[in-house]
Amino acid sequence: MYMDQNKIPKATAKRLPLYYRFLNSLHLQGKTRVSSKELSESVKVDSATIRRDFSYFGALGKKGYGYNVEYLLNFFRKTLDQDEITKVALIGVGNLGTAFLHYNFIKNNNTKIEMAFDTDPGKVDHNIGGVPVYHIDDLEEYIGNVSAAILTVPALAAQPITDRLVDCGIAGILNFTPARIAVPDNIRVHHIDLAIELQSLVYFLKHY
Ligand code: ATP
Structure with missing residues (x-):
């Protein structure tokens, strides 16, 4: 075909x-x-x-x-390249990030969070959900051939981290922060703002 x-x-x-x-x-x-x-x-x-x-x-x-x-x-x-595992990095091991590390998209057998990054000394150098957490300062050292990143950092940290990810050759970003990040045309960003989604659902429930 x-x-x-x-x-x-x-x-x-x-x-x-x-x-x-x-x-x-x-x-x-x-x-x-x-x-x-x-x-x-x-x-x-x-x-x-x-x-x-x-x-x-x-x-x-x-x-x-x-x-x-x-x-x-x-x-x-x-x-969908199901036979090939796409390596993913997660940036920001807060409440949402930690949940993703435990979930790790096990049911979608073609994607795997291979590593995570944070600034918090209480999280760095730990394994969370079987995923190693490195300091964000060491992003360039560890990211290797990871092709996609999940952003679960505070909004203010989103753009500087995005710029570094782009320089590292990342191809796509799943952005869970409320920040509208700017990337070159060849980088794909999917934006998921859970708070907005919930708010709009509630609005629809009330008004339609
Ligand atoms: P969540 O928003 O997921 O509920 P939270 O409320 O626990 O998380 P946030 O302040 O949103 O915490 O931060 C999310 C995570 O991002 C935290 O673990 C924090 O240490 C981390 N973080 C903050 N700044 C940076 C940064 N510049 N680089 C990497 N990680 C960061």
């Missing part, structure tokens, strides 16, 4: 992990095929969007049969 990854729209690319997770659970249950309707109800994406998404990578469902789970799963595994 040929696919030029550059041609997948970003919105489709963002849904790939969602599809992958669901197909994986079907596979574990021993299911061999899935209809776009069933997929749609489970991942909460309308079936027209699913059909369009799947058509970008040449997976065309057959009427009355649906999609072949194993075939799709193999495809997603390759596309």
Whole structure:
């Protein structure tokens, strides 16, 4: 199956992990095929969007049969680089950072927090959730071939640390701080502000 990854729209690319997770659970249950309707109800994406998404990578469902789970799963595994572990660093071992170190995305078997950094002498040189914590001053020494970073530092520390991460060759940052960080065009930043998300949920509950 040929696919030029550059041609997948970003919105489709963002849904790939969602599809992958669901197909994986079907596979574990021993299911061999899935209809776009069933997929749609489970991942909460309308079936027209699913059909369009799947058509970008040449997976065309057959009427009355649906999609072949194993075939799709193999495809997603390759596309999402599931066979290759992506090393991640976490910066800021506070409440949120500590929770991530314990969680460590075990269920997503292709990403692993390999190391963490902090300034607090009570945390530096400790292992938290099996992950070594180094002093932020030693970032350049330890970061090696880590390709993504999770930022859970106070907002004021976010930009200077980002600049250093960029200089170290990091490709992507998952930013949990409220700071809007500036990066060169070739670096990808995903911003997750949990406080804003919660606030907007509460607003919707009250007003809609
Ligand atoms: P959280 O915000 O996750 O609930 P917290 O309230 O425990 O954490 P924060 O003040 O937000 O603490 O700091 C998060 C973590 O970031 C702390 O462990 C702190 O020591 C660390 N930290 C602060 N400044 C830096 C920095 N410049 N570099 C690396 N780590 C830092």
